[in-house]
Amino acid sequence: MSSDTSDPLYWMRMMMASNKGTLMDLGISPVVTTSMVLQMLTHSDLLKVNYSVKEDRILFNASQKLISLIMTVGQAVVQVTTGFYGNPSSIGIPTCFLLVVQLIFSGVIVILLDELLQKGYGLGSGVNLFIATNVCESILWKAFSPKVFTTARGIEFEGSLIAFLHLIFIRRNKMAGFYEILFRKNLPNLSSLFGTIFIFGLVIYLQGLRVELPTESTQVKGVTGKWPIKLLYSSTMPVILQSYLVSHTSTISRFLYDKFPNFLLVRILGVWSVNENRRYVPINGLCSFIYPPESFTEALKKPLHFLIYLSFMLLSAAFFSRTWIDVSESNQFDVAKQLKRNKMTLKGVREKNVPEVLGKYIPTAAFLGGFFIGLVCVLANLMDTIGSGTNIILAVSIVWQYFELFTKENMKNGNIGFVEVWIGGGVDKSGIDMKGDRDKRGIGKKGFIK
Numbered sequence: 001m002s003s004d005t006s007d008p009l010y011w012m013r014m015m016m017a018s019n020k021g022t023l024m025d026l027g028i029s030p031v032v033t034t035s036m037v038l039q040m041l042t043h044s045d046l047l048k049v050n051y052s053v054k055e056d057r058i059l060f061n062a063s064q065k066l067i068s069l070i071m072t073v074g075q076a077v078v079q080v081t082t083g084f085y086g087n088p089s090s091i092g093i094p095t096c097f098l099l100v101v102q103l104i105f106s107g108v109i110v111i112l113l114d115e116l117l118q119k120g121y122g123l124g125s126g127v128n129l130f131i132a133t134n135v136c137e138s139i140l141w142k143a144f145s146p147k148v149f150t151t152a153r154g155i156e157f158e159g160s161l162i163a164f165l166h167l168i169f170i171r172r173n174k175m176a177g178f179y180e181i182l183f184r185k186n187l188p189n190l191s192s193l194f195g196t197i198f199i200f201g202l203v204i205y206l207q208g209l210r211v212e213l214p215t216e217s218t219q220v221k222g223v224t225g226k227w228p229i230k231l232l233y234s235s236t237m238p239v240i241l242q243s244y245l246v247s248h249t250s251t252i253s254r255f256l257y258d259k260f261p262n263f264l265l266v267r268i269l270g271v272w273s274v275n276e277n278r279r280y281v282p283i284n285g286l287c288s289f290i291y292p293p294e295s296f297t298e299a300l301k302k303p304l305h306f307l308i309y310l311s312f313m314l315l316s317a318a319f320f321s322r323t324w325i326d327v328s329e330s331n332q333f334d335v336a337k338q339l340k341r342n343k344m345t346l347k348g349v350r351e352k353n354v355p356e357v358l359g360k361y362i363p364t365a366a367f368l369g370g371f372f373i374g375l376v377c378v379l380a381n382l383m384d385t386i387g388s389g390t391n392i393i394l395a396v397s398i399v400w401q402y403f404e405l406f407t408k409e410n411m412k413n414g415n416i417g418f419v420e421v422w423i424g425g426g427v428d429k430s431g432i433d434m435k436g437d438r439d440k441r442g443i444g445k446k447g448f449i450k
Contacts, residue, residue: 012247014138014391015240017130023106025079027134028127030071030107031114034064035127043327065111072107076100123405128398135395139196139386142188149187153180160188188386195383196392199376203396206232206372211361214347215339224347227339229361231369236397237328238321238370239377239390245316246290253287254280292381292388299382313374321370322363332358 013020018027038060041047050056080099081088088096114126122129145159157163164181171177182190209231217223253270260266270287272280275294282288289308293299299306325331336354339345349357373393380389387395 012243014135014387015131015243015394017127017134019134021085023102024110025084026072026075026103026107026110028110028114028130030068030075031111031127034068034071038064038067040327043329065115068111069108072111073100073104076103076107079103123409124398124402128401132395132398132402135387135391136399138391139193142386143193145188151186156184156187158187160190160193163187164190192384192386195380196385196387199380199383199385199389199392200396202376202379203393204400206376207396207400211365213357213361215344216347217343218345218351219343225344227335227346229365231365232373232397233330233362233365233369234321234324234328236373236394237324238317238373239393241320241324242313242316242374242377243388243390250282250287250291253282253285292378295384296382310378313378314371315374317374317377318367318370321373322367325362325366330362332356332362335362 012018012029013027016027016029016032018024018029038047042049049060051060077100079085080096080103085091085099110126110130114130116122117124117126117129141159143159143161145157146162147158149156149158157166160181163184164178167177167181168174171180207230210228212226212228215225215227250270253266254272256263256266257270257272268285270282270285272287273283275281281294282291289305290312292309293302293306332355335358339354340351345351346354346357376393377389380392385392
């Protein structure tokens with residue numbers, strides 16, 4: 001198989017829990033793509049599903065699995081036949097067939113594992129668990145990897161911390177050794193690790209910012225609670241949609257440039273070249289304006305490109321975040337309906353005025369949350385963190401959700417009840433799951449909403 005590291009899907013690998021050249025090459029892409037498409041179709045009323053009817057829910061879930069399987073087969077065939085693993089005519093039909101079978105088999109395993117967690121044999125969803133595991137594994141590997149490379153500077157370890165100890169031990173000039181491991185090229189360095197830790201801390205801080213609106217029961221006097229509205233109200237969906245847009249546009253542009261490099265419209269879309277790390281990067285065209293600069297230095301050298309890229313990241317993330325609350329049925333009107341179904345209301349607010357009060361917080365939180373997520377992504381890319389800013393935000397958000405789930409599980413021992421924590425949702429002091437009815441609508445199953 002081809003060992004070319006110029007991977008057209010490089011920037012999507014972690015987000016899709018995918019590893020090139022392994023059985024997890026497809027990752028969770030078929031499952032996530034199917035879930036998002038069905039959710040969009042349902043919201044636009046092109047697909048009519050009554051989630052209050054058990055038969056409809058069963059049929060919808062079965063259709064989701066079937067389409068995921070079809071997507072797995074189709075994606076496996078496309079990747080093998082388009083030369084992801086080498087020229088099909090060179091590796092032969094039997095090898096191509098075996099590659100397709102292996103990818104389909106691993107894809108089925110991923111679908112079944114995700115279904116296993118959905119059935120209650122674990123916490124959270126399989127999709128989120130796969131992503132968090134993949135991102136955390138990459139960070140730990142690049143920090144502690146014992147793999148050895150022979151470079152122009154001599155023998156070096158891949159892991160930045162292992163390499164730090166090695167260079168400090170063998171170098172006579174300790175400061176020179178520290179500077180080398182801090183900024184070395186082509187292998188993980190300490191500055192990337194420190195930047196990753198900083199971004200992790202920043203995202204954790206943003207996750208904790210919220211406004212808590214007091215609630216009260218409309219049936220039981222004295223039962224009160226709080227409805228927290230997080231700053232990151234739409235969670236990870238803005239960066240996921242944004243990454244899909246950038247990655248798919250870049251992949252199409254690169255494919256067209258490889259086939260028709262002299263065609264004017266293709267060159268307007270993007271002109272591509274291989275950088276020192278053997279990765280394809282756009283050096284001109286529209287794609288160069290939505291592609292992250294590789295360092296602060298490059299951003300300073302091309303201020304116009306950077307300003308356009310910064311504007312695109314901030315505004316698109318804010319737009320996707322604001323739009324997603326309508327698609328996922330988590331805007332102020334939907335939250336008001338959820339409160340009503342759970343016999344709750346905002347304290348001191350008439351029931352008919354609840355959407356108006358929520359409207360002062362939810363749309364603003366969604367827009368600002370997307371804006372700050374875009375800003376964190378830009379900062380992470382400039383700091384050359386391990387994995388992109390998108391992947392770090394995904395990992396932190398998912399680990400945070402698991403932390404909340406474990407916390408609520410521990411609350412079970414205090415007779416408060418186990419409650420899953422939803423985006424923008426809340427739990428009152430009586431242990432009522434204020435957004436638990438979302439399962440009936442199928443929201444939050446695989447679309448990173450849960």
